[in-house]
Amino acid sequence: MDISASGSMIKKMKYKDILSNKDAAPILLAINFSRLAAGLVPFGLIALYSSKHEYAYAGIASSLLMATGALSAPYKGKLIMRFAPVKTVIPLSMIYCLFVALGAFLSYSNKPFYIAIVFLFAGNLVAPPTPALVRTLWTRIANNQDYNRALHALDSITEELVFAITPLITAFLWSTVGAFWVIPVGLLCGFISTSSIIILAGRKNAPTYELIHSSDNAYIRASANSTDTRSSSIYFNxxxxxxxxxxxxxxxxxxxxxxxxxxxxxxxxxxxxxxxxxxxxxxxxxxxxxxxxxxxxxxxxxxxxxxxxxxxxxxxxxxxxxxxxxxxxxxxxxxxxxxxxxxxxxxxxxxxxxxxxxxxxxxxxxxxxxxxxxxxxxxxxxxxxxxxxxxxxxxxxxxxxxxxxxxxxxxxxxxxxxxxx
The missing domain is CATH 1.20.1250.20 (MFS general substrate transporter like domains)
Structure with missing residues (x-):
């Protein structure tokens, strides 16, 4: 059932309609699977260092990686749209996974912390801003304000639920196979889901196809008003x-x-x-x-x-x-x-x-x-x-x-x- 099929259905918007929508539902599932990585990797790093009684390293790694991700996210959002998400997001995700996995393995192998943190820092520096991209996809999928708000609301609600269960998953893996394995499990979840989002949103018949495949310059040429609205930085208004x-x-x-x-x-x-x-x-x-x-x-x-x-x-x-x-x-x-x-x-x-x-x-x-x-x-x-x-x-x-x-x-x-x- 396609929620955009009729105006009368939009007026009776229900979350179950979104969950049955062929464009929105698979992406919503994929982004929440990706959020397992967003929770498991940081928790896993803290668990890894805490299991070795290196609490100072746990604090340094946690705060540094959070700051790196927060400060670099807007620039990365601009970068992937400039060169097209289909060309940038999956490669960035692959580099992120490799660097963070290597940094975690170095710590697990008792190599010097200052070497491991370089790879962890570099990995978070290039991590693709997948949640921000998905928020942009919702705006393209929705055909009116109420549908758009419902999509963003359901996304935010499910995000809270996913982040509530990731500490439990971390605790389970930590107690069974060891703290280190929380990190590769999280990275694998992140890579699979990020790749799935690009594939799903980039389907030829999807309303998000043009956004996923087009670069910044293509959109500039397609927009008659671009020269007026893009003449100054978006941060100066x-x-x-x-x-x-x-x-x-x-x-x-x-x-x-x-x-x-x-x-x-x-x-x-x-x-x-x-x-x-x-x-x-x-x-x-x-x-x-x-x-x-x-x-x-x-x-x-x-x-x-x-x-x-x-x-x-x-x-x-x-x-x-x-x-x-x-x-x-x-x-x-x-x-x-x-x-x-x-x-x-x-x-x-x-x-x-x-x-x-x-x-x-x-x-x-x-x-x-x-x-x-x-x-x-x-x-x-x-x-x-x-x-x-x-x-x-x-x-x-x-x-x-x-x-x-x-x-x-x-x-x-x-x-x-x-x-x-």
Whole structure:
């Protein structure tokens, strides 16, 4: 059953219709199989070094590789669209797998860490931004805004579920065949699924065929408006900062809370592990909010307005949490924060399809994730310093002061200055 077959069916959008769509369903399955690699490889590296009691190496490898992937993702998104995904994604995936496997094997064989980290670093530097490319594919597969939002919502929801089970798979492999084998299993999953996405999206009768096979120059020639919209960098306009600013704020909030809530749980509840319950409330709130947001039509509000409201809700959630020692306020803030977080991600990917050229969309999709990851890492480090130097309550307040101006940048979306090709 093809969901695009009739307008009446689109109005009654159900996730099961997407799962039966011949273009969307196989790619959705493949990208979630790929996310097994995104979870297994980092967890596997931490498990490998931890099993050898090299905890410092585990921390260095984890933080370095996360930073490398986040900082290089937008450029790689631009690169694969410039030379065509069919020519770049599979070779980059192959190089990534070979380099990371070699780096992990060197560590497993007790070779010097500084040699292994070179290969691990190089592998992550060339890892293809497959999730960002798939977000661009959704925009091409969808034939209206509601379908596009439902695709992005289902993608985000299933992503959360996959990342929830990867630690369990890691633990199983670690306890049975050893920590090292988590890494090659993850790399194999990643290569197979990435190759499958290119093959599936590149079929001649697929709506994504042209995107997969065409280069940047081909799209420029095909677009009459390209010279106007591509005359300056995509990072020097209001729409971009209206998108990325709040995403930086969201990343900063989640990174800081992962540290601050641990201390809050110890002081207010008496048990540090309770912070995990609050973080779970955030995740489950986001899961259910994503389910609802993807299903219902919201024609009365533009996507930009939805993103602005969700961004401001992040600020409201942070303000509730920053009231500090009242558990009721913390739980309410966690529900608001989690619900707004998922809606922000879904709306941001829809907005990219509305405001950017096709050749820019993969880069911008990658920039969304990079903004979140970079801000999360910086605030994670900063929160530990703040708690040590100034205490819990001051850390809550500093977090709020830093995040509120970032989420307020979402108002820039109301002054539209870019057109979709």
């Amino acid at each position: 209001r729409i971009t900062w209206g998108l990325l600013g709040p995403m930086l704020g969201l990343g900063a909030a989640m990174g800081a809370l992962s540290i601050i809530l641990t201390r809050w749980s110890e002081v207010s509840i008496g048990e540090q592990y309770a912070s995990g319950i609050i973080l779970s409330i955030i995740s489950f709130s986001g899961f259910f909010a994503g389910l609802l947001f993807g299903k219902f039509k919201i024609n009365s509000l533009s996507t930009a307005t939805q993103y602005t409201i969700a961004s401001l809700a992040i600020g409201v959630g942070i303000l509730f949490i920053s009231l500090g020692f009242d558990i009721a306020f913390v739980v309410i803030g966690a529900v608001i924060l989690g619900s707004a977080m998922t809606i922000m991600f879904i709306a941001s990917f829809v907005l990219i399809g509305e405001h950017y050229e096709v050749v820019e969309q993969t880069e911008m999709n990658a920039a969304i994730g990079a903004s979140f990851d970079i801000a999360s890492g910086v605030s994670n480090l900063s929160a530990g310093f703040l708690i040590s130097m100034f205490g819990l309550l001051a850390s809550f307040h500093v977090m709020s002061i830093a995040i509120l101006p970032l989420v307020a940048l979402s108002f820039l979306l109301q002054a539209k200055n870019r057109l979709r090709s």
